[in-house]
Amino acid sequence: MIKNRLMAAIAMATLAPLTLAACGGGGSNEAGSEGSATQTVSSLTVLDYYTESPSHSQIGDQLQKCGTSIGVATVDHQSVPGPTLIQKVLQQASSKTLPDVLMLDNPDIQQIAEAGALMPLGDFGLNADGYAPGPVSAATFDGQLYGLQPGANTLAIFYHKDVLAKAGVQPPKTWAELKTAAKKLTSGKQYGFAFNATADYEGAWQFLPPMWTNGGDETDLKSPQVAGALQLWKDLVDDGSVSKSAVNWKQADVNDQFIAGKAAMMLNGPWQIPSLQKAKVNFGVAPFPVNTPDQTSIAPLGGEAWTVPVTGDDAKMAKAAELVKCMNTDENQMLRAKQGGLVPTKLALAEQYKTEVPSMAGFTDAVANARARTGKLGPKWPDTAKVIYTGMQLVLTDQAAPADAMAKAGAS
């Protein structure tokens, strides 16, 4: 009897730690836990918003090649329309069906990370050494890196070379020059300048070049520097150099106006270059002008990063991190940049890129200094963006003066 009970006790004592290990090794935020890391992963799911051809197939190819190179046979690549990406992520999060690799637009990374949905990439041995500062600050939350961004873009002034040459106007370097040039170039159906000032994040994004260049900061929207930037936008519209329709034009519409010859200059990004080349536009690119000579032209950081959501499957998450790393190799960065009209984010690739794609030289330099929207405010950026575009529209519709527009829009 005692022998049986002793046998039972020994059996339980042996089994208990095994059972506990099995329970404890399941999905959780335990960084770098071994768990089931020795299982082979045969497929990974990737979610992004590259719905359009040819980007969809180009990214798909890159993902598949990377998958093969890390030993994953299938990469399920799913793309959803841009504005619906976050909704999809939320649905999947609540039903615990997040993808293994998730693409996020850089200003969204910190918010999603704060919600606890992303794995810190440092846990998988990844880092962003040698990257331009902008992409790193956008993807860093609470001291941890959450995303690696292979390519970046930003904003600059595009101009019709022939139109400016004919009017004897040089690409503007200062705000004063911008105003005079735009005024001079406005004739007939052609406006001198065009930008997007819609009531959404795109409008806020386009307002950042003047705001930051003038020394304004998103943490203090009521400052005179921000008012100065608002004044520039207002002056351009009041002068008649920029159409009042700017409050309704998306960046795509601004591009259409530029191509159609209805705007001599525009504020836009390098993703428009393929369409400009297709329409055989003889265009030049110049950095956004400065207000006073002691300022430097600062442009906002655009582009998307690859992240690893918290799925609880250690083996898959480890492989996902490898996939993210592969998408960020020098080779893949160059490929993506050339195919997508972006600039590689690794500073070491800048010179090579400028040689191979001379038309992107200006943008390459700009990206090295591009500033992340979430750099200072982190997850609080979207609220501030809303104040920015509201204040901007109040000024452009003559409902507030630049000095108190931001306050009226709800700036704290």
Add this chain to the structure above:
Amino acid sequence: MSDAETLTTATEPTTPSSEIAPAPRRGRRGEEIAKILFVVPAALTIIALFGYPVVKNLVMSFQNYTLRTFINGEAPWVGLQNYVAVVTDELFSKALVNTALFTIGSIVGQFVIGMLLALFFHKNFPLNGVLRALFLLPWLLPLIVGSAAWRAILEQDSGVLNVTLEKLGIIDAPIPWLTSPDVALIAIILVNIWLGIPFNLTLLYSGLQEIPDELYEAGALDGATGWKAFWNITWPNLQAVVSIVIMLGVIYTLKVLDIILGLTQGGPANATQTINLMSYQRSFVEFKFGQGAALSNILILISLVFAIVYLRATRRQVDE
């Protein structure tokens, strides 16, 4: 008992079905079950699809529901805090006024034009059916396509509407359709009317077709033609259809989202902000889902009040 009953023919009142000779006991029981079965599939479908969202939406409005909630499922109870937050927001009163103007303007426009078109098509003429079907073409095109086309048409400088109006000499300067806070709301009301015409036309036309020709013939003998025929024969017999068209029209208009997002994003400077747009932005742009839910519940309350008031008003009208 049923709401908005009508006298469908001038001569024959409907008789309640309880006046038939009662069926034998077993048959009556079977009949009761059969009657319930008519309704069961629909009831199940509606509860399955709409039951959970209604409840969840209601509960969510009393919670602090954020991005985090989607990850860890925690949504602390905050009582009426969300409702207070949205109602005291300075944008709320503006959005409320805009919503009222948008709804009233849209419904009046859609209904009147739809009614006139339905009456026009009520006569027989070649190609009647084909042309009527083609009026539904706008509903076959995705809304994103429709709003892109309208934005191009309403563009201030080069949009074809302004260009045409100027060429015809009707206006001197281009109208800032989507760019002026004063005009933008009118612009989206007009686009919404355009969107709503096929709905009104098709339903009212079908309603007109149900009215027997004999009524008109009898009325014509008494000298009722044209406007008199409409007022004394058409309108009373159309009541059931009219009331459902208007009621659904209001409910659907309160929910309009994509066309406003596509045309103005709620701007310029919140000139076209509506309660539903605010709800969408709170939830899916600012990720304050509790507030978004509170706003959509306020909207549902408004719809409900309208529905009840309207049902009572039409019931009284019928009883007169």
Add this chain to the structure above:
Amino acid sequence: MVTHQQRLAARQTRRGLRTAIAIVLLALMLFPVYWMLNISLQASGGTLPSSFFPPNPSLSGYTTAIHDQGQNLVTSLIIAVGTVVLTLLIATPCAYALAQFRFRWITWALLAILISQMIPGIVIANALYTLYENIGLLNSVPGLIIANAAHAVPFGILIMRAFMLGVPTSIVEAARVDGAGLVRAFLSIVVPISRNSLITVGLFAFLFAWSDFIFALTLTTEGKITPVTLGIYTYLGAHISNWSAVMATAMLASIPAIILLVIAQKYIAAGATGGAVK
């Protein structure tokens, strides 16, 4: 004195005039659709055609659309037709019941149905995603048909009920007295009489399903089932848009749908109730 021939001629002219006016009204109504056609023939892909007629019409948008969207079109058609059938099957008996049967709870039922129409689509889609995920209906055409039909059923009930209120109970009673059961009376008397409302509801069920975007987006996760409303995003990226291909797709996709609608409209004949009472 006006001869019979003259009267006939006058009536034909009046009719011809009506057709002409109808065409003008339709042209006004469909002008934005014409504009979409205009954009679809632009080579550049932007939304800014500067004139009434495209200066250099190009069919590149159409060739792209035909090349890519064939399967999507078939998917859209299957989902839309399936939705019509399912909606009518579920909604018609319920509409009749709420119109003619004496239940004590009819007002509450109507109110519940009305409330269901007040819920924003996105709220429903989110809840449906969780449900479908649990029962495994994601990424399936039947799943989308069920979702679209369930969405259209309340509308169908409300519309058909409004029409069925006008069905004279005398004819149904006549059939019952002759010994027909409730279901039999419903199928052989009520349904044919309500043909107009059935077709009308069928039309709208088709249109709702055809232009549905949110269910298609939410309830598919693999990109294999893409009705046209999702398929156009092949040409719409976060940064770049090819509007001529988008518009071309929309135009091409509406052709089969319009044919179905025209056929359906022809069946909305006048006075379906009138004859039966006699």
